[in-house]
Amino acid sequence: MSAETILQVRGLSRRFGGLTAVNDVSFDLTRGEVLGLIGPNGAGKTTMFNLLVGIHRPSSGSIRLKGTETSGLKPNRIAKLGMTKTFQNVALFQESSVLDNVLTGALLHHPVAQARDAAHEMLRRVGLDHIAGKLAGDLSFPERARVEVARALCTRPDILLLDEVMAALNAVEMEEFLALVRDLRKDGLTIVVVEHHMQAIMTMCDRILVLNFGGLIAEGTPREVAHHPAVVEAYLGKAYTGDHGAH
Amino acid sequence: MSLSSSLGNAGTPSLRTLPCRPVLLIAAALGMAGLVPLGLDPQGYTLRVLTLTLLFAAMAQSWNIVGGLANQISLGHAGFFGIGAYTSTILLRDLGVSPWLGMIAGMGLAGLAAAILSVPTFRLKGHYFALVTLAFGEVMRVIANSWSSVTGGPVGISVPFAPNSLWMFQYNTVRPYYYVSLIALVLVSVVFWRIKTGALGYRLRAIKENPDAAEVIGIDTYRAKLMAGLVSAVLTAALGTVYAQFSYFFDPDTIFGVASISVRMALIAIVGGVSLTFGPIVGAFFIIPLEEISNAALAGRAAGLSAFVYGALLIAIILVKPQGLLALFGDLYKRLRKESSR
Secondary structure, eight states, X not given: OOOOEEEEEEEEEEEETTEEEEEEEEEEEETTOEEEEXXXXXXXXHHHHHHHHTSSOOSEEEEEXXXXXXXXXOHHHXXXXXXXXXXXXXXXXXXXXXXXXXXXXXXXXXXXXHHHHHHHHHHHHTTOGGGTTSBGGGSOHHHHHHHHHHHHHTTOOSEEEEESTTTTOOHHHHHHHHHHHHHHHHTTXXXXXXXXXXXXXXXXXXXXXXXXXXXXXXXXXXXXXXXXXXXXIIIISSOOOSOSOOX | OOHHHHHHTOOOOOOOOXXXXXXXXXXXXXXXXXXXXXXXXXXXXXXXXXXXXXXXXHHHHHHHIIIIISOOOOSOHHHHHHHHXXXXXXHHHHHXXXXXXXXXXXXXXXXXXXXXXXXXXXXXXXXXXXXXXXXXXXXXXXXXXXXXXXXXXXXXXXXXXOOSBXXXXXXXXXXXXXXXXXXXXXXXXXXXXXXXXXXXXXXXXHHHHOHHHHHHTTOOXXXXXHHHHHHHHHHHHHHHHHHHHHHSEEOHHHHTOIIIIIXXXXXXXXXXXXXXXXXXXXXXXXXXXXXXXXXXXXXXXXXXXXXXXXXXXXXHHHHHOTTOHHHHHHHHHXXXXXXXXX
């Protein structure tokens, strides 16, 4: 039996005036897969995420989530269908507590009292229950990133898009985060990761897409992509061998 | 543990009760508020000012739903207030309909107006939202001034006289209006508190802080803002009927006044403490008596002096504590506790 295709992207493009941020990109995503999206700054990775969750409307192309066409839908409708994202610059509700941030995500499926319980449970799971009462604006960057992941998970997504959540994590935090990704994957969550930390990308992803100037220049397993001449030229500089850390 | 189990087995809602002390304080304050008119002249000036204070506190509280929780600074709430006042008064004058039924009709019309207004204002925020709502209030004022056959035009409209009657919401003393205003304030405050602590309150706070982040976690920002706007408009219209019955007469420039109604509603909430449940109450008990005192003490001395002093005091408060009087009292209380513990 073939694996279930949960997301189908065909000919997706987005133009801002004369600039083509995403250019005719097509790919499929299989349920339970961890897909990496890499490329140099300005390659169109964040725009691609914004297109997938409905923050931007595509100029052309189609996005089908679990068989439903989502291009043109508002982000809240796409979240209800099961796809959400975290933000590159971490978009927490700064004047609210950590608990209230996560609780707000859980309101998609629960009334307030149950959402509070679900939020506590999620915070325990990501190891943040001890700071539940802290104001989000008072957190360090790694803490804020984890709270945002917890908030996104509380919407019970089928697909979670993570935009550079590992930036500024130390080695221990990185290992904890990778363990969380493995754990989420066991639950059947499909994850797409934009990340510059090559070691993390190579470790956690089943497959990687490489974007450059908005176009897809390579696609394959981490090993295939690491030695792909176009990727080496546009992004890596030299073939990735796994013996160096952050890009 | 699976993701679905970690999220799906959320516990049953626990019965959350308010802490005992605030409940007792609120009950004591309400008890006192209930007894105050008994010691005052039922036709007197003081009771009239207190009634207006309660009414404006309720109006500012209903504004607080949109201005405080959703951070949509409306300067057009006089539009909804006037719709409520005119609807019930016209129905009473022309058809003899009880003002209570007229109030419901006014609430319906104000809700419709808010729904229509939400279409052009949905994507607007800050100054732009304020300007469009300001224009809405002004349009309502122009319509009321121009449509003389129905509204009475610039001459104004009077509530037809009726003997003392609860059904016709008319009394020859101020005291019943005081109690109606007090009940209205309690009801509007309860609605505000329920919204603030409920799902809509969380959603509005999320939208206020980051609309994109709110959307991607499943919050329908348009629907949440529309709900807040509808509730706020409907409550404001109901208070318009109370004002009409209390004042017996009004004209378009008074009821749709930018400074006298729209800005005053916002100002009371902001000075007291915007988005706080008790902010508009504290703000009203500061601003309305301050207006009255400065008018009584200074109006006869020099033209504009009372307005100048009143304005200067408000500016001073906003400069000293932009978060409002409640935050200022909180700071003073903390300082006193610190000093007494030394």
